Amino acid sequence: DGGITQSPKYLFRKEGQNVTLSCEQNLNHDAMYWYRQDPGQGLRLIYYSQIVNDFQKGDIAEGYSVSREKKESFPLTVTSAQKNPTAFYLCASSIGGTVSYEQYFGPGTRLTVT
Amino acid sequence: GENVEQHPSTLSVQEGDSAVIKCTYSDSASNYFPWYKQELGKRPQLIIDIRSNVGEKKDQRIAVTLNKTAKHFSLHITETQPEDSAVYFCAASTFDNAGNMLTFGGGTRLMVKP
Numbered sequence: 001d002g003g004i005t006q007s008p009k010y011l012f013r014k015e016g017q018n019v020t021l022s023c024e025q026n027l028n029h030d031a032m033y034w035y036r037q038d039p040g041q042g043l044r045l046i047y048y049s050q051i052v053n054d055f056q057k058g059d060i061a062e063g064y065s066v067s068r069e070k071k072e073s074f075p076l077t078v079t080s081a082q083k084n085p086t087a088f089y090l091c092a093s094s095i096g097g098t099v100s101y102e103q104y105f106g107p108g109t110r111l112t113v114t
Numbered sequence: 115g116e117n118v119e120q121h122p123s124t125l126s127v128q129e130g131d132s133a134v135i136k137c138t139y140s141d142s143a144s145n146y147f148p149w150y151k152q153e154l155g156k157r158p159q160l161i162i163d164i165r166s167n168v169g170e171k172k173d174q175r176i177a178v179t180l181n182k183t184a185k186h187f188s189l190h191i192t193e194t195q196p197e198d199s200a201v202y203f204c205a206a207s208t209f210d211n212a213g214n215m216l217t218f219g220g221g222t223r224l225m226v227k228p
Contacts, residue, residue: 031214042120042203042218043158050214058215059115090157100146100207100214105157 003027006091006106013085013113021076021109023091030096032074033103036060037088046089049074050096078111085113116141118206120219127194128227135222137204138186146207147180147187148216153200161202162189194226 004025013019023032031050035043045058049068063082068074074093078085088110092103117140127133139147145166150158164171164178164187171178175194180187191198204219 033216040221042220045215045217048215094214096214098209098214100209100216102148102160102163103216105159107157 004091004093004104004106006089006109008109009107011109011111013111015113016080017113018077018079019085019111019113021078021089021091021111023074023076023106024072025074025093025104025106026072027093027104028071029093029104030071031094032068033092033094034058034064034066034074034076035090035092037090037108043090046076078113085111087111116144116206116208116215116217118204118217118219120204120222122222123220124223124225126225126227129194129196131194133191133194133198133224133226135189135202135204135224136186137188137206137219138184139206139217140185141206141208142182142185144206144208146214147178148205148207149178149189150203150205151200152203152221158203191224194224196226196228199224199226 007022033048034046044060047066049055065077090108091106094103095101120137148163151161152158175192177190201221201223203221205216
């Protein structure tokens with residue numbers, strides 16, 4: 001079953017704790033992305049990676065970190081420095097390269113920090 | 115960077131009527147314009163896309179038009195059905211040294227009344 005998966009679906013954390021969200025794809029895509037979605041709003045880009053061992057900051061990277069050690073995996077860490085971490089987090093992947101293609105989204109992780 | 119504005123933020127239509135959602139973008143270098151549909155609590159899914167070398171594209175009840183000169187593009191849904199009710203996002207893609215990035219509009223909540 002090909003696709004992009006995220007785990008867990010729901011995540012609860014106490015303020016001050018770092019938390020890592022998982023994103024895995026078996027589509028053989030080079031590019032992977034992390035977005036944040038707040039209620040009633042659009043998607044904002046946190047980080048993206050076009051190739052293994054390389055990633056770039058998006059529009060709202062502060063308080064987040066990523067790694068891309070394997071083509072299939074692009075975990076996102078929400079650090080205690082992120083002021084308002086409660087949100088719906090979406091991971092996506094695409095073929096990559098110099099031509100834009102469809103981004104396929106994972107099911108999302110809803111993070112609640114209290 | 116790219117800026118995408120989407121209107122209206124909410125749209126209510128009667129079943130069978132047409133719905134039109136409009137987006138404007140700022141970066142004349144943007145060359146790929148996808149539209150995503152997101153049902154409540156679910157992942158966004160691509161419904162149609164258009165590239166900058168094409169002015170119009172149609173897929174059954176859905177069509178997208180692009181005006182590069184004016185930097186705006188629109189989604190048209192004809193013969194709307196209750197299952198069309200969802201949030202729709204437009205996006206514009208630019209390519210820089212770091213790769214392809216999608217910038218999303220703020221979304222339109224479409225409600226189709228039976």
